[in-house]
Amino acid sequence: MAPMGIRLSPLGVAVFCLLGLGVLYHLYSGFLAGRFSLFGLGGEPSGGAAGPAASADGGTVDLREMLAVSVLAAVRGGDEVRRVRESNVLHEKSKGKTREGADDKMTSGDVLSNRKMFYLLKTAFPNVQINTEEHVDATDQEVILWDRKIPEDILKEIATPQEVPAESVTVWIDPLDATQEYTEDLRKYVTTMVCVAVNGKPVLGVIHKPFSEYTAWAMVDHGSNVKARASYNEKTPRIVVSRSHSGMVKQVALQTFGNQTTIIPAGGAGYKVLALLDVPDKSQEKADLYIHVTYIKKWDICAGNAILKALGGHMTTLSGEEISYTGSDGIEGGLLASIRMNHQALVRKLPSLEKTGHK
Ligand SMILES: Nc1ncnc2c1ncn2[C@@H]1O[C@H](COP(=O)(O)O)[C@@H](OP(=O)(O)O)[C@H]1O
Ligand SMILES: [Mg+2]
Incomplete structure (x- = not known):
């Protein structure tokens, strides 16, 4: 007999204990899973920026x-x-x-x-x-x-x-x-x-x-493991541009470099950076400049930017600003990529994005 005259049924006590154990298990396993994903694989991946920023003691x-x-x-x-x-x-x-x-x-x-x-x-x-x-x-x-x-x-x-x-x-x-x-x-x-x-x-x-x-x-x-080509045509460059996100890029290129300029429409930002380099792959077209005028994301361009920079080239916005690969995913100012050319002189030649209707 329990105090105050309350009678505890053995079955009720067993069910209560089992429920308690269940709650404890649930809480504890959730905690462990959280620890595993945070410290084993670096956080819960989501779309875009996945994983936590590295901790100060990383x-x-x-x-x-x-x-x-x-x-x-x-x-x-x-x-x-x-x-x-x-x-x-x-x-x-x-x-x-x-x-x-x-x-x-x-x-x-x-x-x-x-x-x-x-x-x-x-x-x-x-x-x-x-x-x-x-x-x-x-x-x-x-x-x-x-x-x-x-x-x-x-x-x-x-x-x-x-x-x-x-x-x-x-x-x-x-x-x-x-x-x-x-x-x-x-x-x-x-x-x-x-x-x-x-x-x-x-x-x-x-x-x-x-x-x-x-x-x-x-x-x-x-x-x-890759290098620049021996020469580039700065006066009437062959310009590689997007074939599926082109915006006004052809008009911008022809207006800047004249009607003699060859425009090469191509897919992929990676492919277009490789077009500026000495790449042994037979399917790779060659160009002297890469221009993009619409919005683009940092995962599309960061690798090409690093490679060009390592080889002495440049990738900037159309107004010549360096691109910072932290923070937001996107780039608003278009792209100009060149190697073994006077990049700043090219920037001065290009019209601003405001004039091309992209800003
Ligand atoms: N205006 C835009 N908005 C969003 N993504 C763009 C874009 N212009 C180009 N991109 C992305 O940049 C990459 C190269 O584009 P393009 O081939 O047109 O030059 C493609 O990446 P993904 O194929 O990885 O999506 C494309 O989707
Ligand atoms: Mg891409």
Whole structure:
């Protein structure tokens, strides 16, 4: 008999205890899962900027190792891109419209490449901020381990580790650049890209072409596996421009450089940067300048910016401003990319975006 004359039924006590245990288990397992996702894989990935900013005690990361993992991620993502394209089952969807009203497309190639690339980088570098074009599904995590091998060509160019604070790093992933062209089966334009920025400055970039298995990489002040061509035509340049997000770019180019100028419409920001370089891939067209006038995102351009910078070239807005690879995803001021040319003189020649109706 319980005090106050209340009688406890043994069954009731058992049910009550079980309920209590259930509540405790639920709370505790949720807590553990939270700890795992925060410290094991660096936070709950969401669309766009996934993962937490590296904490103040995040230590340092070696940029040479980051380059090795970035190359591996671009290649592994590229394998997914190729596999999906060859299966002919793309599951093409629209994520919405661009500001200009074009479909912003996504396919299984984008999603599966993104998953590989994101988790490879996140598992190797849990304390760095990773921004990626596609949504990362936190319920579909994959722990992909890096074997810690740095490829010979990287070791040859970069002899020593390059440590920087983890909290100063922002990684930008484009798991499939030229998605529009991918859906049209225009394979040569497609690339996968990784970029690492330190304090907003692009310091290393990787552009991989999955269908020709060509990879370009470079680290500012340290080396590259790609170089500039011997000469460029500054007077009547061949200008590579967007074929699916062109805006007024042709008019701007012809007005600035004259009617003799050749315009090369092409897909993909990665492809267009490679058009300025000495790339052995036969499917790669060559150009002297890359101009873009509509809005564009940082994962589309950061890797190309880092590579051009490492080779002595420039990528800026049309008014010549450097682009900072932290914070917001987008660039409003258009793009001008050049190498072995007087970049500031080109900027002075170009009309402002206000005059082209893009601002
Ligand atoms: N106005 C715009 N708005 C949004 N994204 C744009 C854009 N212009 C270009 N881009 C993106 O920049 C990349 C290169 O564009 P383009 O091939 O037209 O030069 C493509 O990336 P994705 O294929 O990764 O989406 C494209 O979607
Ligand atoms: Mg892109």
